[in-house]
Amino acid sequence: MNSETLNTLDSYSKNKYKYGFVTEIDEEKPKKGLNEDIIKFISSKKNEPDWMLEWRLKAFSKWKKMKEPKWANLNFPEIDYQDIYYYSAPKGFDKKPKDLSEVDPKLIETYNKLGIPLEEQKVLAGVAVDVVFDSVSVATTYKGELEKLGIIFCSIGEAIQKHPDLIKKYLGSVIPAGDHSFSALNSAVFTDGSFVYIPEGIKCPMELSTYFRINAENTGQFERTLIIADKGSYVSYLEGCTAPKRDDNQLHAANVELIALEDAEIKYSTVQNWYPGDEDGKGGIYNFVTKRGLCAGKNSKISWTQVETGSAITWKYPSCILKGDNSIGEFYSVAITNNFQQADTGTKMTHIGKNTKSKIISKGISLGKSQNTYRGEVSFLRKAEKARNYTQCDSLLVGNQCGAHTVPYIDSKNNTAVIEHEASTSKINEDQLYYCRQRGLSHEEAVSLIVNGFCKQVLQELPMEFAVEAQKLVSISLEGSVG
């Protein structure tokens, strides 16, 4: 990166989100507030069967009795659940930019920096999707190929209509509606999300991603994703994108459930880059996500990889329940917080079966006035014989006004299980910095290089093209705060 690029980026980062979308007033949009009527409204809008409505209402009645979990190291004003729209219809085509020339040029610039292909840029910038997809032959080809293999990949709304058996069997089986208040809220009002079913013995030939899902026009603030990998199958799923995502919804409470049956493997990668609020900490998205995977069968494997750079508040603990014998859970995470961002993220590995293994690698980087917390729980239940866990969480602090915290919970009830946990916190090594500077890199470039090296262990777990973008994203996230 030359200094000119840095300057451009710097000015970009200061002007970020200046042209945020204006909330539209649409006739389809019901009133603000959460009550049974709104849930009935959502359910009827989606033409849902009665059992689904019942399921939602049950979740809502549970939510009413619940309080928000308060153990996280986060500070935010109380959420007024009655001041939120719970259903927003897709935006009309006439309100959308017709092509990229109407999109904020600064945004396009970042897309180019990240190396995002032109067609994808259109999707990201919100150019009327259907028009785009007509010309994107890749997406339609992919869809045909998936159908041939018997892979179901559609929106959750469509799955409720077309595959009620699978939904009835698996929805809420990993994250029960009454698990905590955000999961109950999501269960009551979820509007969209993905559904994936991989049949027995099928290895999904490509990375599934929301880009290829034609119906996924508006993923919505209460997203619900359900992925089922049947015996011996394999799937890699990508969520989110490295490009900055503009969104008018302040509260996000998504639920993601993964189920891996015998010998199946699911790889779930996320890059989250939502609006983090401005330099003074105003605005920004509150992201309260519940992600949980169940290794139900023997020899199954679930692997989570996440890169978290956006959102004013990140509350996210992708976890694995290792129920089947010999099952494996993995968690790789990079969380970068800048300005006034707060992140409380980590994982939960529950070892139930014999010979289960889990591995946690977490890298936290705090800059500016942000707070970054790793919170993880590893527990070995009584029957988890010869189970094994390795945890490593490292934090890097840049500047003396930020905070880095590590809060692991380790619980062992089995005497043959082995747990190892290590963590360290430090600032950027002066010697490394000096070495880079000596070779002609600017301070900012040097820091970016070192931080990228610090995250490498995690970034290399991402699918190839994602990894390249993610590396650039890490550099961009550090802009304007170093030096």
Add this chain to the structure above:
Amino acid sequence: MNIQDNYLKNSNNIFFSQNKEVQNHREKLIYNFENDSFDRKNNESLKNVNPKNFIDFKYKYLIPEETSVINNNHENSYSIVSVNGQCSSFKDDKIEISKILVEDYNDFTKNDTIDKNDHFVNLNSLFLNSGFKIVIKKNNNIKIKISNIITDDDLTTFQKNNYICEEGSSLNLIEEYENKNNSTSNILNVIKLEKNSHLNHFLIQDNSPNHSLIVTSHSSCKKNSTYNQKVYNFSEGYVRNFHYSELVETNSEVDLQGVFFLKDNNTSNNKTFVKHLAEDCKSNQVYKGILNDRAKATYFSNTHVDQVAQKTEGYQLSKGILLSDNATYFSKPELKIYADDVKCSHGSTIGPIDENAIFYLRSRGMSKIAATKILISSFINEELSSIDNEQMSEIIQKKLVRYLSKVK
């Protein structure tokens, strides 16, 4: 009996119960105890503890008839016998030991520990019925041994001791808790280390199965002072060791270490908390535990580094060995860091004895039990070999042998 009845019926032998200010403070505490719904998830002092046990207990306290003895064995060496948490006054040019005085109410009733929600500390300030104050005078180097004795069954002692090490003083403090009766002791030590002072604090805990011991300490270290604490827990009854430490001025150091040996149905809760509030300070927290049968243990360790505390070094280590299928160990090593120029780390392991090591020893002709015992001894050898007092080292070795004899 509920907490309010307990208090009202026994206020005659609880300290400062006539003081208006203290009364108000205690009323608030009672109110909290009765109305708090006891959030067990978010309160570390309640992990593995049933709140009912400390809300519904039977209060009983006897003021000791015999006043305790203070011997000046050799020069610079004192031995104190504290009976039911009390000891008599003593004064010479090096040391001053005094009972709790009415005007000291402020020092003895407020919760000066870092965790204001620690229920056992609040219980201590509510029912305070014993304790003393020891001042080590400037530039003196002395040794003290305290034997804590409880005279009767079913006693509930709530004891608070204040230690003050004046400038340049150095103290070697050994505390012994060996009781065979069914009583409960709730002890809070508040330790103040002035400039250039040093304190080596050893706690040897070896109680019978029905004796519950709750030890909490709060130390604060000023410039260039050091506080080293070593806890040896061989008790067969419940023991809680919660030790808080604050490094308030530069270049101070704190080292909190502990080992515990549990068996049968025994439970032990442990916590260390170090708060770095000044630059250039060091801290170390190491706990090691061996759990057999159905034993349960928890260990919370915390390093909190304030924004101003640059150049901090803070280390934590927690190791646990589970010898049986039914033993459980919970550990939560926490780091909270608000300064950037720091070196902080923690490590935590829980597991069985290394099978390869057992195999190595067995292939050299050792029986499995003998091999296990050797490996347990070596696991905690570091903690035991660092004792420079020969007599104490011998006592601890004996206790270890006793524990190992029960290992099968």
